[in-house]
Amino acid sequence: MAEALIELRDLVFRWPGPAGVCLDIPEFSVAAGEQVFLHGESGGGKSTLLNLLAGVLVPASGRLRVLGHDLPALGAAARDRFRVDHVGLIFQQFNLIPYLSVLDNVLLPTRFSKRRRERAGDARASAATLLGHLDLPENLWRRDATQLSVGQQQRVAAARALIGRPELVIADEPTSALDAARQAAFLDLLGRECAAAGATLLFVSHDQRLAAHFGRRVAMADINRVTMATA
Amino acid sequence: MTHLLPLALRSAWNRRYSLGLTLLAIVLSVTLLLGIERMREAARTGFGQAVSGTDLIVGARSSPIQLVLYAVFRMGEATQNMSWASVEKLAAHPGVAWSIPISLGDSHLGYPVVGTTPDYFEHFRHGDRRPLAFAEGRPFAGLFDAVLGAEVAERLGYRLGDRVTLSHGMGGFAGAEHDDKPFTVVGILARTGTPVDRGVHIGLEAMEAIHLDWQGGAPVPGFSIPPELVAKFDLKPKAVTALLLGLHSRAGVFAMQRAIADNPDEALMAVLPGVALAQLWETLAVVERALLAISALVVAVGFAGLVAVVLAGLGERRRELAILRANGARPRDVFALLALEGCAVTIAGALLGTLALSGLTLAVGPWIEAHYGLALALALPTAAELRLLGLVVAAGTLVSLVPGWRAYRMSLADGLTPRV
Numbered sequence: 001m002a003e004a005l006i007e008l009r010d011l012v013f014r015w016p017g018p019a020g021v022c023l024d025i026p027e028f029s030v031a032a033g034e035q036v037f038l039h040g041e042s043g044g045g046k047s048t049l050l051n052l053l054a055g056v057l058v059p060a061s062g063r064l065r066v067l068g069h070d071l072p073a074l075g076a077a078a079r080d081r082f083r084v085d086h087v088g089l090i091f092q093q094f095n096l097i098p099y100l101s102v103l104d105n106v107l108l109p110t111r112f113s114k115r116r117r118e119r120a121g122d123a124r125a126s127a128a129t130l131l132g133h134l135d136l137p138e139n140l141w142r143r144d145a146t147q148l149s150v151g152q153q154q155r156v157a158a159a160r161a162l163i164g165r166p167e168l169v170i171a172d173e174p175t176s177a178l179d180a181a182r183q184a185a186f187l188d189l190l191g192r193e194c195a196a197a198g199a200t201l202l203f204v205s206h207d208q209r210l211a212a213h214f215g216r217r218v219a220m221a222d223i224n225r226v227t228m229a230t231a
Numbered sequence: 232m233t234h235l236l237p238l239a240l241r242s243a244w245n246r247r248y249s250l251g252l253t254l255l256a257i258v259l260s261v262t263l264l265l266g267i268e269r270m271r272e273a274a275r276t277g278f279g280q281a282v283s284g285t286d287l288i289v290g291a292r293s294s295p296i297q298l299v300l301y302a303v304f305r306m307g308e309a310t311q312n313m314s315w316a317s318v319e320k321l322a323a324h325p326g327v328a329w330s331i332p333i334s335l336g337d338s339h340l341g342y343p344v345v346g347t348t349p350d351y352f353e354h355f356r357h358g359d360r361r362p363l364a365f366a367e368g369r370p371f372a373g374l375f376d377a378v379l380g381a382e383v384a385e386r387l388g389y390r391l392g393d394r395v396t397l398s399h400g401m402g403g404f405a406g407a408e409h410d411d412k413p414f415t416v417v418g419i420l421a422r423t424g425t426p427v428d429r430g431v432h433i434g435l436e437a438m439e440a441i442h443l444d445w446q447g448g449a450p451v452p453g454f455s456i457p458p459e460l461v462a463k464f465d466l467k468p469k470a471v472t473a474l475l476l477g478l479h480s481r482a483g484v485f486a487m488q489r490a491i492a493d494n495p496d497e498a499l500m501a502v503l504p505g506v507a508l509a510q511l512w513e514t515l516a517v518v519e520r521a522l523l524a525i526s527a528l529v530v531a532v533g534f535a536g537l538v539a540v541v542l543a544g545l546g547e548r549r550r551e552l553a554i555l556r557a558n559g560a561r562p563r564d565v566f567a568l569l570a571l572e573g574c575a576v577t578i579a580g581a582l583l584g585t586l587a588l589s590g591l592t593l594a595v596g597p598w599i600e601a602h603y604g605l606a607l608a609l610a611l612p613t614a615a616e617l618r619l620l621g622l623v624v625a626a627g628t629l630v631s632l633v634p635g636w637r638a639y640r641m642s643l644a645d646g647l648t649p650r651v
Contacts, residue, residue: 054557077561084559091557094550099245100238111234112559160558 004029004065005168005200006053011062013048022048024225025062028218032167035191035201037211040220046204049220050170053202054087055079067167084113088161088199090190092173095157096145103127103141106160116164123163130159133196134189151182158190162197169194171203175210187213235564239571242551246544253540254576254583260533261584261623262591264526265616269588271522272613273605277358278512281425282475282504284356286484289313289321289491290473292498296514299507301335302473304426305343309335312470317497321474326483329354331475334438334468337397337409338431342383344397345430346438346471352378354477357425358606367391368418374437374466375458378418382428389416395431397441399449407449409441412458424600436466476501530623533580534630541573541634545641552642566639573631580627581620585612 006029013023023045030036040046051057052064055071056079064071067086071079088109096105106127110117120126131141134155140148145156154174161169171190175183187203191213194201203214211217243250282288282303290298291311300306312334322330331354334346345351352363352370368391371378379389389395393416399407414433422428440461444454456464478484484503491501552565560568589609596607612620 077563080559080561089557095554097551097554099241104241108555108558111238112561112564116559 005032005034005067006030006202007063007065009063011052011059011064013045013052013057013059015048021226023052023059025049025223026225028223030200030202032200033195033198034216035194035214036203037214037217038202038204038220039206039208039211039217040204041206044220045224045226046220047172050172050202050204053168053170054089055083081113084109085115086167088163088166088169090154090157090161090169090171090174093150093153093177095160096148096153098144098146100145101142102131102136102145102148102156105145105156106131106163108160109166110164113164116166118164120164127159127163130162130193131156133193134159150177151186154178154186155189158186158193162193162199165197165199167199169199169201171201173205173207174203175205176207180209183210184213235568235571238555239568239575242548242568243572243575249540249544250572250576253537254580256533256536257577257580257627258583258587260530261581261620262587263529264619264623265585265588265612266591267522267526268616268619269592269607270605271519273607275512275519277424277605278515279505279508280358281508282355282357284354284360284477285475285504286478286481287476287488287491287501288473288504288507289317289476289499289501292500295500295502295507296511298473298500298502299504299511302333302475303504303508305335305345305430309472312472313474313499314470314497315468317494317499318471318474320496321476321491324487326478326480326487327476328479329477331355332435332468332471333473333475334435334471336472337399337438337441339383339395339397340387342380342387342429342431344438345432346435346468347432348435351432355427355475357423357427361423363423363427364421366419366421368416371417371432371434371437373415373417374434374440374462375412375414376417376433376437377414378420378432379416380420380428380430380432381422383431384416384419389419391416391419397431397433399445411455412441412461424603424605435468435471439466439468440464530626534627537573537576537627538630538633541569541631542637545634545638548638549641552638556642560642562639562642565642566635569635569638570628570631573634574624574628577624577627577631581623585620 008025008028011023011025012021014021038046048057052059052071053066055074058072066082069082071082074082097108100108103124107123110120110123117123128138128141136152136155136159140152145153148156154177157174161171174190175186178186187210191201203210288298288302290302290309291313293310297307301309318330318332321327329350331347331351335343337344349370355363357363366381368378377395383389394413395416396408396410396413399409414437420427443461443464444451444456476487478487488501488503491499552560555565556562592607592609596609600606
């Protein structure tokens with residue numbers, strides 16, 4: 001088996017101050033191409049874990065390897081570069097820059113990352129393909145992002161996370177602002193596109209009902225030794 | 232940097248109203264700064280051009296600055312006069328092209344009375360060698376004729392044919408009026424923006440005539456000579472305050488100056504107006520510095536506005552910056568984005584301020600010159616002004632680093648999820 005895409009061992013993270021230890025994960029790994037549903041209550045350290053994987057935060061101790069990069073060993077600038085080159089992010093809401101058009105929002109990572117730009121080939125064509133696959137008709141592309149419905153905005157965010165084929169897509173509660181029917185549709189589209197792009201998907205949510213769409217389900221409580229009572 | 236530019240532009244356009252206000256504050260600051268600087272230059276030039284074409288100012292021996300103060304600016308009082316004999320001797324000197332005697336001491340409602348000869352209207356020059364012009368009327372000819380400077384006529388509302396009475400000294404003493412011998416306004420001069428505008432000009436003989444029945448600064452009690460009889464007296468002046476000289480050749484000016492200083496008959500002094508005016512201006516240096524300090528403060532206030540607006544807007548931009556960060560913007564990109572904006576706004580402010588000043592100069596320059604004698608020329612910025620503008624841009628870029636730094640810290644602390 002190839003090296004795991006995400007590899008955590010004996011990872012400890014503390015917030016400064018009396019809150020103390022927030023994450024203590026003995027072992028967690030994700031293989032390349034997997035689509036993982038990470039479930040946990042709010043306050044359970046999900047967001048902290050995502051920030052660690054994206055290289056925004058650094059653990060106090062332990063092993064944290066993503067795509068073979070030893071993130072804690074990298075400097076802040078190198079972690080920034082790692083993130084934009086290899087990770088696509090989708091958040092719960094407010095994903096889009098209001099003054100940019102849909103197309104420009106999708107192209108944003110290619111502005112900052114040479115690798116994403118090169119991997120996208122013709123960036124505009126690639127963005128158009130993604131938007132098309134995500135059911136966003138062409139007449140919307142030139143509009144300001146804020147003119148779209150919330151569901152459309154989330155699909156734009158998905159297209160942006162996928163452009164330039166990053167190896168890892170992290171989605172943090174991207175469907176919580178959608179109704180049930182649209183949630184299912186969004187998850188199908190996202191799963192299909194990640195598979196098509198060969199991206200590994202880490203999907204984080206507190207909503208158990210979404211778990212059915214994923215091959216692998218992980219509960220935050222199972223991997224994190226710090227319980228919510230102490231966190 | 233190039234990948235940031237389109238983003239910076241779009242973002243700025245999105246906040247165009249608040250940015251516009253900031254820009255306006257900077258434009259106004261820069262306009263004011265440059266405007267004051269131009270006024271200062273114009274004042275200095277105007278000051279130096281209160282008299283021109285006059286090669287020497289001659290008076291009784293005292294300090295050169297004092298002589299210029301009363302001969303050119305009609306301020307202060309001459310402690311000593313020069314004799315009419317010396318005036319006639321100098322006027323007859325072969326090197327002298329023209330001479331204008333000036334006799335001061337009386338006033339009209341606070342405006343100085345200048346006793347002189349009709350040569351004054353012909354030879355006196357101001358500004359860029361401009362001669363005096365009559366707005367209305369003509370030079371004095373009759374004994375009790377008066378020619379008013381533009382400001383005197385305008386402020387006091389005199390027209391041709393009006394009668395004016397003069398006061399002895401600078402006025403304010405009861406009974407020290409020459410009200411028995413009123414003057415008739417026969418001419419009003421065009422505005423010059425120099426002390427000439429404040430003068431009430433009469434003939435030297437008239438100056439003698441109104442003082443015939445005076446002694447020691449007061450009318451002689453029980454003795455009065457009515458105006459119709461004064462012509463019977465000898466009205467030849469005995470002394471004047473100063474004499475303006477124009478020479479045939481400027482090259483002779485130093486020789487002439489020495490000759491006057493060595494005059495054996497009377498202790499005289501000759502002053503080069505330019506030199507004395509420059510000395511006099513130096514005494515006003517503190518005013519100049521005060522003006523510059525004021526404009527520096529204005530610019531500082533403009534920048535305080537810039538920082539305040541950008542810092543206040545930072546809260547709103549927190550989400551935008553977090554999104555950028557999640558999509559690959561590094562903290563230093565965020566910093567650059569804000570610093571770039573501040574720098575651009577400052578540069579635009581400096582340019583627009585310069586343009587605005589040019590527009591203002593075109594629009595109200597002639598009016599200012601007519602009313603205050605400040606000649607504001609439409610000109611490209613001078614080296615000194617460019618230095619000032621450079622300072623403004625440098626300072627503006629520096630202060631825009633403050634919000635940039637704040638955004639940098641914030642984007643580090645927020646990570647990918649803004650705490651809005």
